[in-house]
Amino acid sequence: xxxxxxxxxxxxxxxxxxxxxxxxxxxxxxxxxxxxxxxxxxxxxxxxxxxxxxxxxxxxxxxxxxxxxxxxxxxxxxxxxxxxxxxxxxxxxxxxxxxxxxxxxxxxxxxxxxxxxxxxxxxxxxxxxxxxxxxxxxxxxxxxxxxxxxxxxxxxxxxxxxxxxxxxxxxxxxxxxxxxxxxxxxxxxxxxxxxxxxxxxxxxxxxxxxxxxxxxxxxxxxxxxxxxxxxxxxxxxxxxxxxxxxxxxxxxxxxxxxxxxxxxxxxxxxxxxxxxxxxxxxxxxxxxxxxxxxxxxxxxxxxxxxxxxxxxxxxxxxxxxxxxxxxxxxxxxxxxxxxxxxxxxxxxxxxx
Amino acid sequence: xxxxxxxxxxxxxxxxxxxxxxxxxxxxxxxxxxxxxxxxxxxxxxxxxxxxxxxxxxxxxxxxxxxxxxxxxxxxxxxxxxxxxxxxxxxxxxxxxxxxxxxxxxxxxxxxxxxxxxxxxxxxxxxxxxxxxxxxxxxxxxxxxxxxxxxxxxxxxxxxxxxxxxxxxxxxxxxxxxxxxxxxxxxxxxxxxxxxxxxxxxxxxxxxxxxxxxxxxxxxxxxxxxxxxxxxxxxxxxxxxxxxxxxxxxxxxxxxxxxxxxxxxxxxx
Amino acid sequence: xxxxxxxxxxxxxxxxxxxxxxxxxxxxxxxxxxxxxxxxxxxxxxxxxxxxxxxxxxxxxxxxxxxxxxxxxxxxxxxxxxxxxxxxxxxxxxxxxxxxxxxxxxxxxxxxxxxxxxxxxxxxxxxxxxxxxxxxxxxxxxxxxxxxxxxxxxxxxxxxxxxxxxxxxxxxxxxxxxxxxxxxxxxxxxxxxxxxxxxxxxxxxxxxxxxxxxxxxxxxxxxxxxxxxxxxxxxxxxxxxxxxxxxxxxxxxxxxxxxxxxxxxxxx
Numbered sequence: 073x074x075x076x077x078x079x080x081x082x083x084x085x086x087x088x089x090x091x092x093x094x095x096x097x098x099x100x101x102x103x104x105x106x107x108x109x110x111x112x113x114x115x116x117x118x119x120x121x122x123x124x125x126x127x128x129x130x131x132x133x134x135x136x137x138x139x140x141x142x143x144x145x146x147x148x149x150x151x152x153x154x155x156x157x158x159x160x161x162x163x164x165x166x167x168x169x170x171x172x173x174x175x176x177x178x179x180x181x182x183x184x185x186x187x188x189x190x191x192x193x194x195x196x197x198x199x200x201x202x203x204x205x206x207x208x209x210x211x212x213x214x215x216x217x218x219x220x221x222x223x224x225x226x227x228x229x230x231x232x233x234x235x236x237x238x239x240x241x242x243x244x245x246x247x248x249x250x251x252x253x254x255x256x257x258x259x260x261x262x263x264x265x266x267x268x269x270x271x272x273x274x275x276x277x278x279x280x281x282x283x284x285x286x287x288x289x290x291x292x293x294x295x296x297x298x299x300x301x302x303x304x305x306x307x308x309x310x311x312x313x314x315x316x317x318x319x320x321x322x323x324x325x326x327x328x329x330x331x332x333x334x335x336x337x338x339x340x341x342x343x344x345x346x347x348x349x350x351x352x353x354x355x356x357x358x359x360x361x362x363x364x365x366x367x368x369x370x371x372x373x374x375x376x377x378x379x380x381x382x383x384x385x386x387x388x389x390x391x392x393x394x395x396x397x398x399x400x401x402x403x404x405x406x407x408x409x410x411x412x413x414x415x416x417x418x419x420x421x422x423x424x
Numbered sequence: 425x426x427x428x429x430x431x432x433x434x435x436x437x438x439x440x441x442x443x444x445x446x447x448x449x450x451x452x453x454x455x456x457x458x459x460x461x462x463x464x465x466x467x468x469x470x471x472x473x474x475x476x477x478x479x480x481x482x483x484x485x486x487x488x489x490x491x492x493x494x495x496x497x498x499x500x501x502x503x504x505x506x507x508x509x510x511x512x513x514x515x516x517x518x519x520x521x522x523x524x525x526x527x528x529x530x531x532x533x534x535x536x537x538x539x540x541x542x543x544x545x546x547x548x549x550x551x552x553x554x555x556x557x558x559x560x561x562x563x564x565x566x567x568x569x570x571x572x573x574x575x576x577x578x579x580x581x582x583x584x585x586x587x588x589x590x591x592x593x594x595x596x597x598x599x600x601x602x603x604x605x606x607x608x609x610x611x612x613x614x615x616x617x618x619x620x621x622x623x624x625x626x627x628x629x630x631x632x633x634x635x636x637x638x639x640x641x642x643x644x645x646x647x648x649x650x651x652x653x654x655x656x657x658x659x660x661x662x663x664x665x666x667x668x669x670x671x672x673x674x675x676x677x678x679x680x681x682x683x684x685x686x687x688x689x690x691x692x693x
Numbered sequence: 694x695x696x697x698x699x700x701x702x703x704x705x706x707x708x709x710x711x712x713x714x715x716x717x718x719x720x721x722x723x724x725x726x727x728x729x730x731x732x733x734x735x736x737x738x739x740x741x742x743x744x745x746x747x748x749x750x751x752x753x754x755x756x757x758x759x760x761x762x763x764x765x766x767x768x769x770x771x772x773x774x775x776x777x778x779x780x781x782x783x784x785x786x787x788x789x790x791x792x793x794x795x796x797x798x799x800x801x802x803x804x805x806x807x808x809x810x811x812x813x814x815x816x817x818x819x820x821x822x823x824x825x826x827x828x829x830x831x832x833x834x835x836x837x838x839x840x841x842x843x844x845x846x847x848x849x850x851x852x853x854x855x856x857x858x859x860x861x862x863x864x865x866x867x868x869x870x871x872x873x874x875x876x877x878x879x880x881x882x883x884x885x886x887x888x889x890x891x892x893x894x895x896x897x898x899x900x901x902x903x904x905x906x907x908x909x910x911x912x913x914x915x916x917x918x919x920x921x922x923x924x925x926x927x928x929x930x931x932x933x934x935x936x937x938x939x940x941x942x943x944x945x946x947x948x949x950x951x952x953x954x955x956x957x958x959x960x961x
Contacts, residue, residue, distance in 0.1 A: 156857070156858040221863060439775070445830075495704070514705075526896075526898070535720060538927075563712070628898075631898050648792045667799070
């Protein structure tokens with residue numbers, strides 16, 4: 073294991089930023105620390121970097137306990153949310169900074185900086201100053217600067233938070249590709265689950281200073297370990313009285329359930345094949361989302377969201393439809409339990 | 425470990441500098457004032473000329489603060505809430521007294537109202553004395569501290585924008601009401617700060633007043649001038665005794681200033 | 694539209710003209726009676742030129758020392774905690790609040806042969822009062838608040854992420870200070886230098902006592918103007934005053950230019 077955190081705790085006044093956090097990261101992986109604001113993810117990242125110190129616990133990087141090692145000696149590259157480019161230096165000097173600290177020769181510095189400028193696609197901008205660059209360009213300089221001294225661990229703090237939505241997607245893909253090209257172990261922090269799912273090899277979900285789950289995006293999506301994880305990834309709706317739906321029985325261990333858009337299939341009433349397994353619903357609103365239609369439905373008083381392909385038959389607002397719920401995640405305070413619609417399972421055959 | 429040593433060396437250097445440059449002079453005043461005992465001290469500060477000098481100082485400063493605060497408010501209103509050409513030039517002109525030596529400030533009034541001044545014939549006709557009289561002192565003090573309040577208010581009011589005032593104007597409120605109810609609450613601490621600075625400077629003004637006053641004991645001597653006279657007559661204890669009054673006022677001003685700054689910072693948050 | 698433009702502009706311009714502009718123009722008015730030759734003679738007179746040298750060199754030295762210690766003080770006041778920090782922070786404005794005459798006599802006494810500090814230095818043969826050293830010390834006194842209060846807000850608002858970035862890149866504390874922090878506070882330091890320098894050149898009360906005013910040696914320009922006035926030589930006094938005023942304007946202009954240029958770089 074390349075990076076290990078063991079029983080890390082950190083308190084800021086009354087605020088518990090890290091509560092007995094332990095996890096480990098393999099070499100070469102790109103890990104996303106995902107969680108809502110204030111969940112402690114940035115604090116954890118900064119502790120790994122050495123910009124904060126844990127109250128107790130161990131941080132081990134490449135087999136070495138680094139708690140007492142200052143940030144400047146951990147060999148880590150850090151990319152800040154607001155870039156933190158040195159305003160009074162040119163792009164070239166910014167990237168060269170870490171190399172000058174390492175007392176590399178001028179010729180080497182020139183070669184390496186040029187190489188990195190090419191890597192991040194900023195050729196020709198060496199002599200510019202930060203205030204002459206766009207947000208995306210600044211972030212790429214920050215990235216190059218962090219990579220220049222060949223760190224063995226790259227940390228990124230919400231790298232795209234300050235960037236325009238349009239450019240964000242492009243940069244995301246670019247980041248993933250570039251990190252894979254360089255092959256460096258990386259951890260990035262984000263509150264955007266779409267970003268985490270798209271970019272990371274593995275995701276660590278944080279909540280109120282605790283780790284909720286660790287796994288690949290698909291893992292977490294398919295098998296959320298905790299209610300929080302289930303609610304956080306994907307769009308979820310809480311269902312209070314799930315027993316009233318066909319095919320589901322109230323389980324006394326689990327008071328509520330989570331429903332996702334993908335668990336629901338909407339069909340025109342006269343086209344429903346499984347009437348015993350499905351519910352009656354009304355279309356309350358339809359939104360165009362670029363490549364799909366978002367349907368807002370009311371099913372027995374419950375408000376649902378579902379997506380519908382543009383290819384399928386059109387529905388109208390106010391239309392009565394058939395809503396089939398495939399499965400639900402039942403949950404209580406501690407656990408999540410997946411149940412399938414028993415009426416649907418039993419009905420493999422068509423009814424005519 | 426090395427970091428800690430560096431830190432405390434820096435602190436030591438800084439504190440020593442401040443103690444030598446600021447604390448010692450203060451201590452000097454107090455020690456020398458009381459050197460010859462309490463009686464000599466009170467004799468000096470209750471001396472007839474000292475009291476008259478104090479009164480003159482307070483009078484001049486009082487008038488100055490009122491005049492300059494009024495100016496400061498109007499100037500800041502005009503500059504901060506409206507758009508017009510030449511704003512930068514106007515601001516620079518207002519700041520002129522800030523960068524002129526006080527001696528020149530005094531000189532300038534002699535050139536206007538003194539015997540060679542172009543306004544002198546007029547004054548003679550009306551039998552008004554300005555130079556070597558109280559009005560001259562007041563004018564010189566006003567000149568020297570002219571921009572103090574406006575310098576505080578202009579950036580403050582500019583930073584606060586004019587949206588609230590515009591909203592009030594749209595609802596039909598007149599100028600003074602807008603100022604009183606909308607602007608004043610926002611600027612009150614900055615205004616107080618400027619007034620404090622203006623007061624401090626006018627109480628202590630020496631160079632300009634020295635030029636226009638004529639140094640007539642009991643008539644045109646301000647407290648700082650009185651101190652100068654005592655010092656030049658080698659009456660050290662008396663000079664420092666009178667100075668200690670000014671030091672006391674200065675310390676009170678510093679404390680007030682710190683309180684106001686603390687309040688301003690709290691409001692900014 | 695906001696009311697009151699007419700009234701406030703009117704009052705502003707009237708008061709500005711009456712109190713500042715018209716009196717200042719009297720300088721030029723008075724000089725209109727002087728020939729350029731006489732003017733030149735006065736301002737290039739040996740003794741006068743000596744005062745320029747004394748004023749300028751002492752002010753430059755004092756302002757430089759103020760910048761060095763100003764940076765130091767701003768740093769320790771914003772970054773460190775130590776006993777009496779608040780008291781000392783509040784004391785910084787003392788040179789503003791204290792009447793210049795009081796400062797003048799107390800500095801003179803302190804550094805005189807029988808004073809606490811003057812006496813100490815006297816033992817090793819160094820005289821402070823009535824020398825240019827004394828002038829420099831008085832000027833340092835006056836300039837302290839200018840530089841410290843220029844730099845302090847910049848340091849307080851400085852985003853810690855620049856230093857953190859440099860630290861993560863392996864830089865030592867001193868490298869961080871000189872390469873990252875210093876450029877950020879340089880504009881403020883230069884402004885403080887300019888303000889202190891301008892103030893020192895024009896200062897009268899605090900300096901005149903400790904200087905001793907020995908012609909050609911410790912005479913500052915404001916004092917020679919005062920001398921000419923006492924001799925009722927208004928033309929000469931005004932001539933030298935004009936030189937000072939022009940110099941002050943140029944200085945102010947230069948500072949504003951510098952600030953504008955540096956603001957362009959910083960606004961990113």
